[in-house]
Amino acid sequence: MNAAAEFLRRSAEKAADLTHRQIIRRNMETYDVAAARGRTRFADWDAARERCAAIKHEAIENLDALLIQFEEKVLSRGGHVFWAENSAEAREYIAKLAGDRGVKRVVKSKSMVTEEIHLTPALEALGCEVVETDLGEYIVQLRNEPPYHIVTPAMHLSRVQIGELFREKLEGVTSDEPAELVAAARRKLRAAFFSAEMGISGANFLVADAGMVAISTNEGNGRLCTTLPRIHVVVTGIEKVIPRLRDLAYLWPVLATAGTGQPITTYSTLIGGPRTAGEIDGPEEFHVVLVDNGRSELLADVEQREVLRCIRCGACLNACPVYKQVGGHTYATTYQGPIGSVLTPHLRGHDFDHLSYASSLCGNCTSVCPVKIDLHHHLLHNRRNSVQADQRPPSERLGFRMWRWMMMSGSRFSQLAKLGKFGARVGKAIGIDPLKPWTSYHAAPELPRRSFRDLWKDGHV
Amino acid sequence: MARVLRRIGCELSFPEDQTCCGQPAFNSGYWDDARAVAQRFLRVFEKAECVVGPSGSCITMVRKFYPGLFCGVLPTYSKFYEFSEFLTSVAKVEDLGASFPHKVTVHDSCHALRELGIKEGPRKLLRNVKGLELLEMPHAEECCGFGGTFAVKFGMISSAMADTKLQNAVTTSAEFVTSIDPSCLMHLDGVFRKKQSPLKTIHLASILASEATQ
Numbered sequence: 001m002n003a004a005a006e007f008l009r010r011s012a013e014k015a016a017d018l019t020h021r022q023i024i025r026r027n028m029e030t031y032d033v034a035a036a037r038g039r040t041r042f043a044d045w046d047a048a049r050e051r052c053a054a055i056k057h058e059a060i061e062n063l064d065a066l067l068i069q070f071e072e073k074v075l076s077r078g079g080h081v082f083w084a085e086n087s088a089e090a091r092e093y094i095a096k097l098a099g100d101r102g103v104k105r106v107v108k109s110k111s112m113v114t115e116e117i118h119l120t121p122a123l124e125a126l127g128c129e130v131v132e133t134d135l136g137e138y139i140v141q142l143r144n145e146p147p148y149h150i151v152t153p154a155m156h157l158s159r160v161q162i163g164e165l166f167r168e169k170l171e172g173v174t175s176d177e178p179a180e181l182v183a184a185a186r187r188k189l190r191a192a193f194f195s196a197e198m199g200i201s202g203a204n205f206l207v208a209d210a211g212m213v214a215i216s217t218n219e220g221n222g223r224l225c226t227t228l229p230r231i232h233v234v235v236t237g238i239e240k241v242i243p244r245l246r247d248l249a250y251l252w253p254v255l256a257t258a259g260t261g262q263p264i265t266t267y268s269t270l271i272g273g274p275r276t277a278g279e280i281d282g283p284e285e286f287h288v289v290l291v292d293n294g295r296s297e298l299l300a301d302v303e304q305r306e307v308l309r310c311i312r313c314g315a316c317l318n319a320c321p322v323y324k325q326v327g328g329h330t331y332a333t334t335y336q337g338p339i340g341s342v343l344t345p346h347l348r349g350h351d352f353d354h355l356s357y358a359s360s361l362c363g364n365c366t367s368v369c370p371v372k373i374d375l376h377h378h379l380l381h382n383r384r385n386s387v388q389a390d391q392r393p394p395s396e397r398l399g400f401r402m403w404r405w406m407m408m409s410g411s412r413f414s415q416l417a418k419l420g421k422f423g424a425r426v427g428k429a430i431g432i433d434p435l436k437p438w439t440s441y442h443a444a445p446e447l448p449r450r451s452f453r454d455l456w457k458d459g460h461v
Numbered sequence: 462m463a464r465v466l467r468r469i470g471c472e473l474s475f476p477e478d479q480t481c482c483g484q485p486a487f488n489s490g491y492w493d494d495a496r497a498v499a500q501r502f503l504r505v506f507e508k509a510e511c512v513v514g515p516s517g518s519c520i521t522m523v524r525k526f527y528p529g530l531f532c533g534v535l536p537t538y539s540k541f542y543e544f545s546e547f548l549t550s551v552a553k554v555e556d557l558g559a560s561f562p563h564k565v566t567v568h569d570s571c572h573a574l575r576e577l578g579i580k581e582g583p584r585k586l587l588r589n590v591k592g593l594e595l596l597e598m599p600h601a602e603e604c605c606g607f608g609g610t611f612a613v614k615f616g617m618i619s620s621a622m623a624d625t626k627l628q629n630a631v632t633t634s635a636e637f638v639t640s641i642d643p644s645c646l647m648h649l650d651g652v653f654r655k656k657q658s659p660l661k662t663i664h665l666a667s668i669l670a671s672e673a674t675q
Contacts, residue, residue: 012617021621321604325621358615360608360622361488362571380526383490392490400486404494408501410478437613441620442651456475461463 003332004354011326011358020156024324027155031318034261041263042253052254053372055247056309059208059239063299063308066208066241067290073211077273079286087117090291094200094233095122097287101231103128103197107189109217109225110134111202112150112312113235113291116334116347119200131192133221135185142169148328150335151259151314156327189221199225199283203236204255204311206288210245212272213288216255216265223269232271232283238290239299239308251311258370259313294347304346304378309371310339316365316375322358331355338365342378350391356382417451462515462544462666469554479505484522487530488609496530503527510540511551515666517543517573517642525576543573544666545641549582555589560673562592565663566635568626568649569602570642583641583665590668596633603629607648623652630660637663 014020039045059066071081084090098106106128108114120130132141136153140146142165147153154162163176170184201222205214213234215222226232242251248268256262275282299305317323317337328336333344333352341355356379365375386392406412427434435444455461463473482502487495502523506512514520520543527538548554565587573579587595606612606622626649630638636659640646643664650662 008615011615015617015621021625321606321622321625322618325618325625357489357611358618360571360604360606360611360619362604362608363575364571364602364604367575380488380490383488384492385490387490387492396489397491400489400491400494403486404497407480407483407498410480410505413480414477437616438651441616441655442648443654445647445651453475453477456463457477461475 003351006332007330007354007358010330010332014327014330015325020327021325023156023158024327027152028318028324031261035257035315035318036261038257038261038263041257045257048250048254049370049372051250052311052370053309055242055250056311056371057306059242060299060305060308062243063238063241066243067206067238069208070206070211070241071288071290073208074273074286074288077211077276077286079273079288081288081290084117084289084291084293086293087291090117090235090289090293091119091122093289094119094235094287095126097231097233098123098128098198099126101197101285103231105192105196106130106198106200107133107192107196107225107229108137109199109201109215109222110137110153111200111235112147112334113202113237114200115146116237116293117235117291119235128198131189131196133189133192133219133225134217135182135219135221138185138189139165142166146329146334148336149314149317150312150337150339151317156329193224193228196229198231198233199227199229200233200235201226203234203240203288205248205251206236206241207245207248207270208241208243210270210272212245212270214248214252215269215271216252216267217269218260218262218266220267223267226269226271227281227283230283231285231287232274234271234286234288236288236290238292238295239310254370255311255313258311258315258368298343298346301346304342304381306373307339307342307346307378309373310343311371312339313370315368315370319364319368321362321364322360326358338375338379339373342373342375342382345382345385350386350389353382353386353391356386414451414453417447421447462513462670464670465548465557465559465666466513468557469548469552471552474509476505476509482519482522483530484519484526485609487522487526492530499523499527499530506541511547512541513544513547514541515544515641515643515664517570517577517579518644520546521572521576543577543579543641545582545586546577546579548669549585555585557586557589557669559589559669559671560591561668561671563637564594564596564633564635565637565639565668566596566598566630566633567601568598568605568630568638568640568645570640570645571604573641574602579641583639586665586669587639590671591673593668596635598629598633598635600625600629605645605649607644609644612648619648620652620655623649624656627653627656627658627660631658635660637661637668639663639665639668641665 042048082093123130132138139154148156159176166173173184203213204216253264256265274286316339320337323337333340344352359379361376363376483495483498520541523541524538605626606619612619646662653660
């Protein structure tokens with residue numbers, strides 16, 4: 001089954017799942033309240049969005065120079081920088097590093113790019129044990145599932161479901177009490193932190209002028225992943241670079257507010273390289289893997305390059321009424337929701353064009369985006385690109401050709417309602433409902449006896 | 462709509478040659494087809510001083526998407542108005558002398574709300590309707606799920622969104638859901654009746670056209 005058909009099947013299944021809808025609604029409402037309160041902490045939230053959009057715009061327009069500036073600083077402190085053209089190159093570099101250094105255990109803090117490049121299976125194939133240390137990520141890893149949401153990976157689960165999972169997989173869990181569940185995960189994760197030889201993290205921002213990696217986590221797992229193991233590998237997309245350290249004064253609070261409603265994420269960390277003489281902690285080796293994987297092509301597209309501004313806050317997912325019905329897994333992509341629907345065809349090709357059509361174009365995503373990406377208009381661009389690349393079904397093409405023929409004449413158009421009524425009668429006579437895609441979910445439309453056009457003509461209006 | 466506009470003294474014409482603004486093709490990615498129909502649309506309304514439409518979505522197409530479709534070749538798009546917007550901003554009328562003794566809740570149609578910035582206008586007009594009790598539903602700004610061909614291509618998602626809207630509207634004990642977009646209303650009406658809900662849909666213009674029966 002192709003990706004589009006699979007999406008249709010899974011989305012229909014999820015949209016009918018009322019329990020799922022209820023859990024998502026409840027979790028989203030908690031978020032909505034927190035984010036709304038968070039925004040009021042800003043004297044002018046829109047001005048802050050404007051500022052962040054401008055910073056990211058500047059970064060994207062100067063991406064090449066900023067990345068080189070970042071690289072030079074990291075190299076000068078004894079770190080390594082690897083430029084990966086695609087997923088395979090990134091995976092191979094990290095796998096080779098793990099193999100050469102005899103790594104057996106890897107701890108990971110949250111990173112969507114490592115999901116994008118399918119890093120964990122590659123390391124497991126080498127015989128490494130890979131442990132996710134973000135609690136939500138750990139939960140979905142125990143369930144052998146991909147993240148459901150780019151910020152809150154286990155949003156689809158209730159406390160009871162997590163309790164059941166932990167009782168099955170972990171020792172010493174007897175109830176669904178949050179404190180007990182967290183304590184059980186902590187015992188397991190602490191042991192992993194202390195025994196791992198390699199820590200892998202993502203990056204929220206790459207600060208060019210300081211040559212540092214900025215990481216935000218709420219559980220402190222990011223700091224443990226990046227300081228305790230002997231080797232720290234940062235895996236990140238090239239679009240994460242920003243010009244200046246002081247830009248974080250805007251980006252950190254805006255990211256946190258848009259993502260979770262917090263004033264700032266609990267642990268905001270800046271890392272510049274391996275441990276140097278005299279320092280008491282930090283890794284011996286520090287590697288940054290800069291992943292392109294289609295981003296340069298998007299950068300070359302003047303109309304859509306602003307999509308690279310995304311700071312992965314997740315606000316557009318939370319605002320999306322389609323996401324709320326179908327949930328994250330249905331997308332079958334690394335990045336879900338509006339940003340995923342916009343981005344994925346650029347990263348993975350036309351097989352994902354259907355996602356750009358799976359939207360009512362309501363625009364709520366655009367209205368919440370903290371870096372002002374015109375998300376729903378990019379869905380329209382993707383749709384146009386899909387038509388231009390001849391990716392649409394012939395029946396749809398033909399349909400719009402007929403539609404155009406109808407609409408290019410006032411007299412043909414005025415016959416449309418009559419034609420419709422006639423079609424419905426014929427359909428009924430031969431047992432086919434031409435409106436089935438509509439009438440499966442809607443009562444048949446009640447057409448007025450006379451059209452406005454006819455009433456107008458007769459002077460009845 | 463025609464009745465309401467006449468009531469405030471507008472002289473009306475209805476170019477019978479008009480068809481569609483082109484949005485269905487535009488939204489589906491068929492911009493060449495949309496452009497041809499859009500050009501025709503502008504030609505048909507060339508002579509009008511003001512064009513008023515009962516749909517925020519069609520007006521959005523003209524005002525917000527035509528400029529992109531015609532790549533900066535800009536005729537006058539600003540004379541196109543959504544109905545409630547025309548009443549409150551151009552004619553500057555808020556009391557139409559209407560009477561509608563029912564409980565009504567407003568669904569904010571996405572295009573009107575987010576593309577045209579229409580939120581308070583319809584509510585002001587409704588507050589001046591005699592006997593009408595205006596009730597706000599939770600998440601009034603959340604999409605009803607129509608989205609043009611989306612409702613046909615992804616019927617299950619679309620109708621689940623309408624169902625969510627229904628649940629929100631029901632909490633208000635309103636008898637009617639009103640909006641300034643017939644497409645939202647057609648979709649909601651279809652789903653409400655399919656689910657045998659007693660909740661009815663009505664366009665703002667129909668409410669404003671209602672007069673007290675003696």
